[in-house]
Amino acid sequence: MTDIRISVAAILIGSAALPAMAEEVNVYSNRQPELIDPIFETFTEETGIEVNSVYIDTGIEERLRAEGARSPADLAFTVDIGRLDALKQAGVLQPVESDVLDEAIPAAYRDPDRDWFALTTRARAVYASRERVADGEITTYEALADPEWEGRICTRSGLHPYNIALTAGMIEQHGPEFTEDWLRGLKANLARRPQGNDRAQVKAISEGECDISLGNTYYMALMQSDPEQQAWADAVRLVFPTFEEGGTHVNISGVAMTEAAPNRENALRLMEYLATAHGQELYAEINNEYPVNESVSQSETVKSWGSFDADDANLQDLADLRAEAVRLMEIVDFDG
Structure with missing residues (x-):
């Protein structure tokens, strides 16, 4: 039977964004797929929410600005405070209110306007x-x-x-x-x-x-x-x-919710998942980075480098x- 799910990749080929399915979240990322796809797969296994991830090396903010309200993307993943700030300055993000994110991520690693949140350093x-x-x-x-x-x-x-x-x-x-x-x-x-x-x-x-x-x-x-x-x-x-x-x-990798975000609730669930203990352990270990959640220990590899x-x-x-x-x-x- 033909799979009727519409992937983000297919959406990008066309000129218009189509409505997203209820149990999915669409991601634009300039992190290498091998660094984040395993985490998304685990999230899907645990929640049933499919993550459609499209790798975009540079220019995520330009793509989101061009797509506007019709963008299929819910979340943008990137590295470096400058790239996160470029998304913010482009006006393509929306602020996120979440007690879970506030508790898990120190204030130093959250945008004061709540437009982006660090996941690792x-x-x-x-x-x-x-x-x-x-x-x-x-x-x-x-x-x-x-x-x-x-x-x-x-x-x-x-x-x-x-x-x-x-x-x-x-x-x-x-x-x-x-x-x-x-x-x-x-x-x-x-x-x-x-x-x-x-x-x-x-x-x-x-x-x-x-x-x-x-x-x-x-x-x-x-x-x-x-x-x-x-x-x-x-x-x-x-x-x-x-x-x-x-x-x-130190610099950061982080996540931000797009202004369009057709799957906002699912997107928020993924953000919160990556900020809490289990998601932080996965994200930091696979990427060999330091978790921002202070309750999460560093991987053995990272510990071996010193403090x-x-x-x-x-x-x-x-x-x-x-x-x-x-x-x-x-x-x-x-x-x-």
């Missing part, structure tokens, strides 16, 4: 060569601009959202003038022009091209689980620098500083 750490960098040799982000690191640092593009968020954190700590000088010092210490992704920098360390790099924590687990990249992971250890007067910079104290900067404040961070990156021609 990740630290912007330093990957340090086991052979060429001693324990305690790098302790702060500010020290990355010190002359002793000349020719020893690798990083991806300064304009990538992960590095823009870190730069926004530096502006929050010290202001734009200090941050511009810091970026000039960091650029002077690069072993090569910014290129590749976070794992490419660790590969360069393993090959002796540089000694330290910036990278998100979860990449360590990805390399450790890949036979072709295991040697890269073995060549480094994770270091958790802090700001001189703060903690370790840190997260910086307490307001994430919305960092989002508001992104434009200034981009401006400073361009002033110093960081990628040039």
Whole structure:
């Protein structure tokens, strides 16, 4: 018998959004399917609510804005405070009131206007060569601009959202003038022009091209689980620098409900499921990230990397500083 359910993928092919079935929820996500589909499958098994997930690498906010009230999407999943804020600024979200979300997610990881909610955090750490960098040799982000690191640092593009968020954190700590000088010092210490992704920098360390790099924590687990990249992971250890007067910079993955949300009740059930203990354990472990729900323990893999104290900067404040961070990156021609 022909399956009469209409998938989100099929809807996207057409020019108009069709009414959604009662027991489903439609997701737009720029998280890789292998990182979230297993969680959605478990949610479906436990609730009977089908999750239709469409992977959209970039431009979720543009798609939602173009679709308007006819959008089939109920929820948007993304990473980085900047991307969550872009959804908010595009006016494609609706605020969500939920005692469950309030109890499970600390206020620091919720939008003040309730437009987005963090599900996990990740630290912007330093990957340090086991052979060429001693324990305690790098302790702060500010020290990355010190002359002793000349020719020893690798990083991806300064304009990538992960590095823009870190730069926004530096502006929050010290202001734009200090941050511009810091970026000039960091650029002077690069072993090569910014290129590749976070794992490419660790590969360069393993090959002796540089000694330290910036990278998100979860990449360590990805390399450790890949036979072709295991040697890269073995060549480094994770270091958790802090700001001189703060903690370790963290960013988030999160979820937001779209303004259209044709399946609002089911969408809210999925949001709440991912914020409470069972959903948090699944989401954080599969993604090798840190749960935001403080009652949930970290996975054994994540625990093995060591502990840190997260910086307490307001994430919305960092989002508001992104434009200034981009401006400073361009002033110093960081990628040039």
